[in-house]
Amino acid sequence: MRAFVTGGTGFLGANLIEQLIGDGWQVTAMHRPDSSTRRLRMLGATPVQASLDSLESLQNALPAELDAVFHLAGNTSMWRGGDAQQWQDNVVGSANLAQAVRQHFARQSKPGRMIVTSSISAYGHQQGVISEASPQLATNPRFHYHYSKLHAELAVRDEIARGLDAVLLNPCAIVGKYDVSSWAQTFFLLAENRLPGVPPGASSFCHAGAVARAHIEAFHRGRRGENYILAGTDASFLEFFRTIAELVGVPAPRRTTPALFIHGIAAVSDAVSRISGREPAVTPQKASMLTSRALADSTRAERELGYRNAMPLADMLRESRDWLVAEGLLTLPASG
Structure with missing residues (x-):
């Protein structure tokens, strides 16, 4: 079996390539000109340079x-x-x-078949549990990440209508x-005592290995x-951050930061950023995500794909921590 993977230099992409190679697939992994191909080669993939901006490429x-x-990029x-x-990346590229x-x-x-990694964000902010x-x-361009993921899906659906x-x-x-830039950032913030607060939201957390499978x-x-x-596992951000604190051996946060305060920081x-041109640590989009609940139902995937996300949250996070420590990216206190 032969596969072509975009986003292979990302952490979900690495988990997918590892499993494809383990299953005996031949994998060609696309990368941008400025991306390192070291992990792609270590995992057994063949790197190829290309750009989502260019159809010819x-x-x-x-x-x-x-x-x-x-398509994970x-x-x-x-x-x-x-x-x-x-x-350009999410919509035009898709x-x-x-x-x-x-x-x-x-x-x-x-x-052949194309598998597209979208996001729960394509469903926008909702009050109840999200299902298919x-x-x-996600129709408000002010929440642009969500908006772009929805429109990326619509772009793919245009090609499905043409026979894809x-x-x-x-x-x-x-x-x-393999995560260094997503939720792994919370390990660094807690280990270095730089966590500014705990947002009052909640999410469904899924294991990268199960998602790759x-x-x-x-x-x-x-x-x-x-x-x-x-x-996957539904948890509040307070529970999520407390679990990470235990794993890195630092005092666990005891309460959440009021949503109004987080939105105020984001607005300021x-x-x-309008003056400096630099991305702030907390943006209005991030504030909205972190102060809301994004809980979802995987019944269809469980029934039709055999999807199982049975790993407890603490075990998912322990895997992330152990990998960061093994890579020399995270140092634990002597008593950790």
Whole structure:
């Protein structure tokens, strides 16, 4: 089996490539000109340079015969100063890749399938538990990350209507090894006593390994054109941060920071960024995400893909911690 992977230099991409290689797949992994290919090669993938901005670049990068294309690349910025680039990366990039893949599959001797990593954010902010039957409410460009993920899905659906076989996955908050820039940042903040506060929101946390496996199962078992939500362990951010504090051996936070205060910091930071041109630590988009609840239901993925996210939150976070320590990126106190 042959796979082409975008976003392989990211942490979910590394988990997916590791599992594909373990299953005996041949993997070609796309990377940008300025990205390191060290981990791709260590995992056993063949790196190829290409750009989502260029349809021709993508057409040239795709190997002659393919079974699957896994599109994991995405821009997760939540700063309005990066909105234009985010639209280019998430929406235009997804449209270009989906077109290139549809045309490529039409020319080759056997059918292929595209698996698209979207996000629970494509459903927008909702009051209840999100399922595939929920309306996709990410229609406000002020929440641009959510907005771009919805429109990336719509771009892929345009190509599905033209004949592309594609399945869309919507993971919630992903935790696990190979993470250095997502939830792993919380380890650094707590270990270095730089945590400014604990937001009052909550989320569904899913294990990176289980999400990667769901991508492979979506290739084998998913239904064309369907969304599959990948949720996991529901927890408040206070519980999440307390668990990390225990894992790094520092005092656990005892209470949350009021939402009004977090939104106030975000508003001031946003005003300053208009002058400085630099992304602030807390943006209005981040504040909205961290002070809301994003809980979801994985029943469809469990039934149709065999998705299982049975790992307890503490074990997911321990895996992330242990990998950071092994890589020399996180130093624990002597008593940890």
